[in-house]
Amino acid sequence: MSFTKELRQKANSIWTANHEHAFVQEIGSGTLDIEAFKYYMKQDYLYLIEYARVFALGVVKANDLNTMATFAAYLQSTLHEEMSLHRSYAQRLGITNEELEHTIAAPTTIAYSSYMISEAQKGSLAHLIAAILPCAWSYSEIGKRLATVPGALEHPQYGEWVRMYQDDEFEAIADWLCAKLDELAITLGEAERKQLEDIFLTSSRFEYLFWDMSYQQSHWE
Numbered sequence: 001m002s003f004t005k006e007l008r009q010k011a012n013s014i015w016t017a018n019h020e021h022a023f024v025q026e027i028g029s030g031t032l033d034i035e036a037f038k039y040y041m042k043q044d045y046l047y048l049i050e051y052a053r054v055f056a057l058g059v060v061k062a063n064d065l066n067t068m069a070t071f072a073a074y075l076q077s078t079l080h081e082e083m084s085l086h087r088s089y090a091q092r093l094g095i096t097n098e099e100l101e102h103t104i105a106a107p108t109t110i111a112y113s114s115y116m117i118s119e120a121q122k123g124s125l126a127h128l129i130a131a132i133l134p135c136a137w138s139y140s141e142i143g144k145r146l147a148t149v150p151g152a153l154e155h156p157q158y159g160e161w162v163r164m165y166q167d168d169e170f171e172a173i174a175d176w177l178c179a180k181l182d183e184l185a186i187t188l189g190e191a192e193r194k195q196l197e198d199i200f201l202t203s204s205r206f207e208y209l210f211w212d213m214s215y216q217q218s219h220w221e
């Protein structure tokens with residue numbers, strides 16, 4: 001079994017909890033409270049700004065030109081495609097660009113994005129990928145599953161979100177990150193593989209906390 005398939009298996013109970021989380025389920029059924037969705041969009045926008053920085057660090061840590069170019073392309077697509085969905089949603093939901101960029105980050109948003117950046121800075125390219133892989137991979141899985149829920153793709157409020165994450169383009173990003181991590185893991189010993197597993201599990205848990213924070217619309221006070 002490939003290293004990333006092993007990681008997926010070890011994280012299975014966390015990923016199942018993510019699939020079953022009320023926020024995800026209610027995007028699928030179209031019943032999610034719009035205020036929770038607005039909160040999520042604003043926090044996610046802040047998260048994506050930091051995620052984009054990790055792709056930039058991927059350019060710095062890459063060992064060959066192809067890898068550099070791929071991270072650069074993903075940096076570009078995060079800033080201009082994924083984040084433009086957030087901007088267009090926000091506009092429709094009555095959130096201004098100003099408000100999007102000046103939202104106060106909630107504790108989980110800060111913790112998760114700081115964690116990714118810290119692992120990416122401290123570690124090798126493999127550590128960096130282990131930290132961001134659950135984000136790309138779990139959203140692709142969630143998008144594909146929600147796309148099979150009757151009516152989810154056409155829902156006037158949440159359909160655009162489901163259509164975006166079920167797109168093969170996101171699956172391709174997750175697949176590329178998996179292939180890269182599998183390639184890097186071949187030369188690593190047990191201790192380093194265990195570090196990568198811990199990072200992958202931690203980011204998977206942060207994904208859960210992000211859904212939960214959004215469902216509860218958590219604030220500092």
Ligand SMILES: Cc1ncc(C[n+]2csc(CCO)c2C)c(N)n1
Nearest residue numbers: 044047051078082135136139173210
């Ligand atoms: C909390 C949180 N986790 C994951 C994603 C999804 N995501 C983030 S970057 C990326 C790949 C390149 O755009 C994907 C799929 C999100 N939006 N918010």
